[in-house]
Amino acid sequence: MPKNVLILHASPRLNGNSQTLAETFAAGAEAAGHWVSRISLAQAQISPCQACGYCRGHQHRCRLEDDMDKIYPAILGADCVALAAPLYFYDWPAQLKLAIDRLYAFGPEYSIRDKETVLLMTAADQNPQSFGGAEATYQLALVDYLRWRDRGRILVGGLNEAGAIEGHPALIDAYKLGYTI
């Protein structure tokens, strides 16, 4: 059955390494008949969660008015949410963290539990352990806490300049992951 796949991409460098990884994943998913939509978090205006608690008394509505107004329904409608981002200071980039913090509005019972998720990241560092912090957040926040089902992680080091990912074998993995999602 076709799935709604949402890609949240979080690099300000458009056509950079993480976008190529995400688009290759998308090409696989589309070839398998899934519907793919994309949101560039780097181009979105997203304020940080204010911990005001408004959402708790207002049917999960956030008091802030910004591009999360479009991102909330996109997440609600997705079967699979793919996070695509570069590694920044050994963690998620702020553009992604802002959006994920705002998922607090869906709590405390978190009606968005029935999702699948994928993590697609690139970094300059060759050491696979570089992704440890970002992966731990993904595991603890999305898989353990939100209970989204992890469908795969593609973490590619050794990519500094934009375009460095061209021809990398990880792109084959990304296509296959999209195709089998």
Ligand SMILES: Cc1cc2nc3c(=O)[nH]c(=O)nc-3n(C[C@H](O)[C@H](O)[C@H](O)COP(=O)(O)O)c2cc1C
């Ligand atoms: C602000 C900033 C912080 C970065 N921090 C790291 C880092 O901690 N570790 C690392 O290996 N690469 C780091 N990088 C490099 C990027 O992760 C790498 O170039 C990545 O492939 C960029 O992906 P993109 O082309 O999709 O933006 C950093 C780059 C920037 C701009």
